[in-house]
Every structure is written in structure tokens, then in C-alpha cells.
Amino acid sequence: MSEFESAPASTPLLAVENLHKTFDMHALGDKRVVGLEDVSFAVERGEFLAVVGESGSGKSSLLKCLYRTYEPSSGRVLYAGPDGTVDLASCDDRTVIDLRTKAIGYTSQFLDEIPRVPAVDVVARPLHEGGMAVDAARERAEMLLSRLRLPEALWEAYPATFSGGERQRVNLAQAIAPKPRLLLLDEPTSALDPETRAAAIDLLREFLDDGTTIVGVFHNRDVVEAVADRVVVLEDARVREIGPVEAFDREVIA
Ligand SMILES: Nc1ncnc2c1ncn2[C@@H]1O[C@H](COP(=O)(O)OP(=O)(O)OP(=O)(O)O)[C@@H](O)[C@H]1O
Ligand SMILES: [Mg+2]
Known part of the structure; x- marks a missing residue:
């Protein structure tokens, strides 16, 4: 069945x-x-x-x-x-x-360990894997990080070093980016x-x-x-x- x-x-x-x-x-x-x-x-x-x-x-x-x-x-x-x-x-x-x-998108309450990947790619990579062109995926990721007020200086940095609030924004952007x-x-x-x-x-x-x-x-x-x-x-x-x-x-x- x-x-x-x-x-x-x-x-x-x-x-x-x-x-x-x-x-x-x-x-x-x-x-x-x-x-x-x-x-x-x-x-x-x-x-x-x-x-x-x-x-x-x-x-x-x-x-x-x-x-x-x-x-x-x-x-x-x-x-x-x-x-x-x-x-x-x-x-x-x-x-x-x-x-x-x-x-279906999900964000957990406690922030998971994030791999050594720049913040923008944490958000853009799943979009690209889902079929979006690399440039378009990065553009969307940057738009969301900017809307969530993550300072541009952090976009290329690794979220492992981020504050709790900064990580939370990356997590949220990642979950919502594919428009689930x-x-x-x-x-x-x-x-x-x-x-x-x-x-x-x-x-x-x-x-x-x-x-x-x-x-x-x-x-x-x-x-x-x-x-x-x-x-x-x-x-x-x-x-x-x-x-x-x-x-x-x-x-x-x-
Ligand atoms: N993996 C687990 N193993 C054992 N007990 C668990 C597990 N996950 C949750 N619990 C238990 O289930 C109950 C509900 O936990 P849950 O995390 O769902 O609460 P919550 O409402 O989200 O609380 P909070 O507001 O503190 O986040 C608690 O008693 C918790 O100890
Ligand atoms: Mg809880």
C-alpha cells in the first residue's frame, strides 16, 4: 500500500x-x-x-x-x-x-552543532541542493540574513563562533529559506x-x-x-x- x-x-x-x-x-x-x-x-x-x-x-x-x-x-x-x-x-x-x-521545516529549541560552513552557506546550501542555482541560493540566503539583522560582516564567518542570538537567526533563516x-x-x-x-x-x-x-x-x-x-x-x-x-x-x- x-x-x-x-x-x-x-x-x-x-x-x-x-x-x-x-x-x-x-x-x-x-x-x-x-x-x-x-x-x-x-x-x-x-x-x-x-x-x-x-x-x-x-x-x-x-x-x-x-x-x-x-x-x-x-x-x-x-x-x-x-x-x-x-x-x-x-x-x-x-x-x-x-x-x-x-x-516541512523545523528549528530546534537548542541550537545544534553547526558544521564549519560560512553562515550564508548554511542557509544557501540546502536551497542549491534542492535545485536552485548557486547565485540565486546565495542571494536568497543573504536577503533572509539581512532581514533578520545578522550583520553583513558575519555572513562569511562560521556560526560555531556566533552568539546564541546570532546562531538562532541562522537557524531560522535555514528553516524558512525553502518556503516549506x-x-x-x-x-x-x-x-x-x-x-x-x-x-x-x-x-x-x-x-x-x-x-x-x-x-x-x-x-x-x-x-x-x-x-x-x-x-x-x-x-x-x-x-x-x-x-x-x-x-x-x-x-x-x-
Ligand atoms: N529524550 C527524552 N528522554 C527522556 N525524557 C524526555 C526526553 N525528551 C523529553 N523528555 C521529558 O518529557 C517531558 C517534556 O519535555 P519537553 O522538552 O517536551 O518540555 P517543554 O515543554 O519543551 O519544556 P521547556 O519549556 O523547558 O522547553 C519532560 O519531563 C522531559 O524530561
Ligand atoms: Mg522545550
């Missing part, structure tokens, strides 16, 4: 159904840690869904399950792609890699100063206007109120509530 089944255009872009993730801690005498418990929600095409909740509530685990960095213990993550619907929780690794290349249909962003602006954060938000808004769908974890209330359509609140690995951003007290979105 094919990994893909055709879906009507009215289905949500992402339907998360009864997602569970448990971690078996062999080093701790087979203790079980619950990361996500019976999590269900849908993400509509073109919306910005913010995921909030206390530290340890499961936000990063959720994004990792959506990107399949973590394999969910049970449940489904139905992604409605142009070729049909695929269950990201159970599809084969090749399908995951293909979707990551073509359709779905962006999964885990606290992508946490290390940025207010002006740079505003620049990043402006850029994300333009992507939304272009039809990108975004699921983002944020701790900053101003960011959530500025960009999110709806909010999912996680508490102790479960969905506590979900609704339009206007429906939440300011205290909930911490």
Missing part, C-alpha cells in the same frame, strides 16, 4: 490524533517518563498555531513527534500533502526525509533582542501571507499575541485547552 492516501482539500493540513509519547529510562531502573498523553488537535491550512505551557509540559516533545525526531509511542499525525495524506507517526523513514526536504508548506518552530526567537524579534515576526507574517502554515512554541506573550491565530496550552503532557488567541487571559500565555 502507498504511504499516501488522497485527501479532500477541506481536511486540515495536520491532524494530530491521540498522540502518546513515553520515554523508557533504562538508566533509571526502567522508569517511564510521560512526554505526551492523548494529545489531539488540528492545524488548519495557513494558520499560525502557538503552543504554550510550563517548562516540561511537553511542547518540544510534541514538535519533535510532528517532525519525527521522536517516534510517537501511539497515535496518528496525519499530514495532508499535495500527493495525499501521510501518517507522520508511522510512515517509513524515506517518506519522512522526503517531506523534510520538500515540505509547514514550519515547526521551537522557541525560534527566545534569544533575540526586541528589535530583531520584531524583524523575525515581520518575516514570519509574510510567510503566513504566502500560505505557509506555522506551529510555533513561544514563551513570549507579545509574540503569541502578535502572530498566533490559535493557541494550544499543554499541561503535564496533555492539552489543557485550545482556542483562538483572543480567548485567552494574558496570564495563560506566559
Whole structure:
């Protein structure tokens, strides 16, 4: 059977159904840690869904399950792609890699080690590998780094020596550069100063206007109120509530 089944255009872009993730801690005498418990929600095409909740509530685990960095213990993550619907929780690794290349972008909360490659090439290389001409890929990378206010003097430098905020901008530029249909962003602006954060938000808004769908974890209330359509609140690995951003007290979105 094919990994893909055709879906009507009215289905949500992402339907998360009864997602569970448990971690078996062999080093701790087979203790079980619950990361996500019976999590269900849908993400509509073109919306910005913010995921909030206390530290340890499961936000990063959720994004990792959506990107399949973590394999969910049970449940489904139905992604409605142009070729049909695929269950990201159970599809084969090749399908995951293909979707990551073509359709789904991700930034992790903690910045991964970056290879000894100039910042501009960290962003441009995947574009070139995806078929864009070298010059066009570099031009796009420079445009995004400039929009994210990374000083031009750093474009040819190695991000290994960058500050947390500088790296975060390179990471974000890399994730958004291919214009993925779905962006999964885990606290992508946490290390940025207010002006740079505003620049990043402006850029994300333009992507939304272009039809990108975004699921983002944020701790900053101003960011959530500025960009999110709806909010999912996680508490102790479960969905506590979900609704339009206007429906939440300011205290909930911490
Ligand atoms: N790989 C792992 N192995 C074991 N436990 C894990 C793993 N990843 C997450 N957990 C546990 O799952 C729970 C949720 O963690 P998660 O990182 O998803 O929280 P979070 O909401 O993103 O928190 P924060 O706001 O601090 O980033 C925590 O108890 C954490 O210890
Ligand atoms: Mg986290």
C-alpha cells in the first residue's frame, strides 16, 4: 500500500490524533517518563498555531513527534500533502526525509552543532541542493540574513563562533529559506533582542501571507499575541485547552 492516501482539500493540513509519547529510562531502573498523553488537535491550512505551557509540559516533545525526531509511542499525525495524506507517526523513514526536504521545516529549541560552513552557506546550501542555482541560493540566503539583522560582516564567518542570538537567526533563516508548506518552530526567537524579534515576526507574517502554515512554541506573550491565530496550552503532557488567541487571559500565555 502507498504511504499516501488522497485527501479532500477541506481536511486540515495536520491532524494530530491521540498522540502518546513515553520515554523508557533504562538508566533509571526502567522508569517511564510521560512526554505526551492523548494529545489531539488540528492545524488548519495557513494558520499560525502557538503552543504554550510550563517548562516540561511537553511542547518540544510534541514538535519533535510532528517532525519525527521522536517516534510517537501511539497515535496518528496525519499530514495532508499535495500527493495525499501521510501518517507522520508511522510512515517509513524515506517518506519522512522526503517531506523534510520538500515540505516541512523545523528549528530546534537548542541550537545544534553547526558544521564549519560560512553562515550564508548554511542557509544557501540546502536551497542549491534542492535545485536552485548557486547565485540565486546565495542571494536568497543573504536577503533572509539581512532581514533578520545578522550583520553583513558575519555572513562569511562560521556560526560555531556566533552568539546564541546570532546562531538562532541562522537557524531560522535555514528553516524558512525553502518556503516549506509547514514550519515547526521551537522557541525560534527566545534569544533575540526586541528589535530583531520584531524583524523575525515581520518575516514570519509574510510567510503566513504566502500560505505557509506555522506551529510555533513561544514563551513570549507579545509574540503569541502578535502572530498566533490559535493557541494550544499543554499541561503535564496533555492539552489543557485550545482556542483562538483572543480567548485567552494574558496570564495563560506566559
Ligand atoms: N529524550 C527524552 N528522554 C527522556 N525524557 C524526555 C526526553 N525528551 C523529553 N523528555 C521529558 O518529557 C517531558 C517534556 O519535555 P519537553 O522538552 O517536551 O518540555 P517543554 O515543554 O519543551 O519544556 P521547556 O519549556 O523547558 O522547553 C519532560 O519531563 C522531559 O524530561
Ligand atoms: Mg522545550
